[in-house]
Amino acid sequence: MKHLKLFSSLLLVFALCSAFTMQKEKEGVYIAGVSASFTDSLVYFTDIIFVDSVALDKDKFLPERYQYSAQLTDYLVQKHGLRNRTSFVLFGEKKEKLEKTIKKLKEKYQKSGKSQLKQVDATFRFKKAVGY
Numbered sequence: 488m489k490h491l492k493l494f495s496s497l498l499l500v501f502a503l504c505s506a507f508t509m510q511k512e513k514e515g516v517y518i519a520g521v522s523a524s525f526t527d528s529l530v531y532f533t534d535i536i537f538v539d540s541v542a543l544d545k546d547k548f549l550p551e552r553y554q555y556s557a558q559l560t561d562y563l564v565q566k567h568g569l570r571n572r573t574s575f576v577l578f579g580e581k582k583e584k585l586e587k588t589i590k591k592l593k594e595k596y597q598k599s600g601k602s603q604l605k606q607v608d609a610t611f612r613f614k615k616a617v618g619y
Contacts, residue, residue: 515539516549517582518613519589520559522574523602530596531563531572533607535585541615549578554616562611576613 520533544550556574563569577592579585596602 514542516541516543516578516580517585518549518555518576518578519585520555520574520576520607520613521592522559522563522569522572522607524569524572526571527569528602529569529605530602531559531569531605531607532589532593533559533611533613534609535582535589536613537582538613538615543578543580549576551616552576552578555613558613558616559607559611562607566608 515537517535517537519535520531522531523529541549549555555576555578559574559576560572563572563574577585577588579588593604596604
């Protein structure tokens with residue numbers, strides 16, 4: 488009987504530990520886009536968008552980054568006719584850290600006094616990039 492109690496308590500502890508360690512953090516990445524042009528003073532910023540089922544690679548880089556930049560560029564061309572823009576994306580696993588980075592970037596653009604910041608329509612959403 489003594490061994491049965493010991494065995495059942497160990498089994499209970501093992502089950503509880505397994506349940507907590509097996510919980511997987513939500514998989515996904517927060518992405519924000521910026522688009523600027525050398526011939527225009529407008530700088531466009533997207534909202535920070537959570538893209539699920541995307542994970543950073545082992546070096547903490549976003550796979551297929553150029554495809555996300557292209558999504559923003561294509562959107563601005565199709566919706567607003569804005570051509571010849573350079574777009575890039577900022578990304579991270581933590582939204583708060585990405586918000587700080589975006590805030591610093593906006594402050595740099597505003598400090599120059601030569602740029603006007605614009606927000607991209609809330610209808611724009613990044614879609615998971617499909618690798619080749």
